[in-house]
Amino acid sequence: MIIERIQTGVRLEKRLVKVLKALAEHQDMSLGDLIEGIVLHAFEGKQPFSPETLQTIADLRRIYGLTLQASDSHRLSEEKP
Template identity: 60%
Template sequence: MERIQTGVRMDASLVKVLKGLAEYHEMSLGDLLEGICLHAFEGKSAFGAETRAVIEKLRDVYGCRWTSADSHLHPEPSRKRK
């Protein structure tokens, strides 16, 4: 597997939740995101009930109230190609 560094922009409160969750599971943020994506690609949930409870606590701590319904409401501005 070849890994690359990315420059992904995300909502700050969401990133804080993800970092907290990665720390809870004693893994890197990159490993957590890879796992979430791979599960999603297969139509599977990446989290069980215990982890979802931890996520809800982290969301409360960091004020992250985004839901899947909000996922396309604030897209990054398009870059014009030269």
């Protein structure tokens, strides 16, 4: 399917980005392709990952110290410089 992509200025939590980049590398895809897939699955209420990939994600979360959970998603704030 032919689509048009644009650059975005999205800011994400540092450890989350590390896990996403490592997962994209593990899946042999770009970070953008991984995020598109996650979002498209979420929009349809579908699970984007197999049990094996979920185990890989758990391992990567541990490696990069990502302790954030879905319940944290609307309660995050940045420190003021």
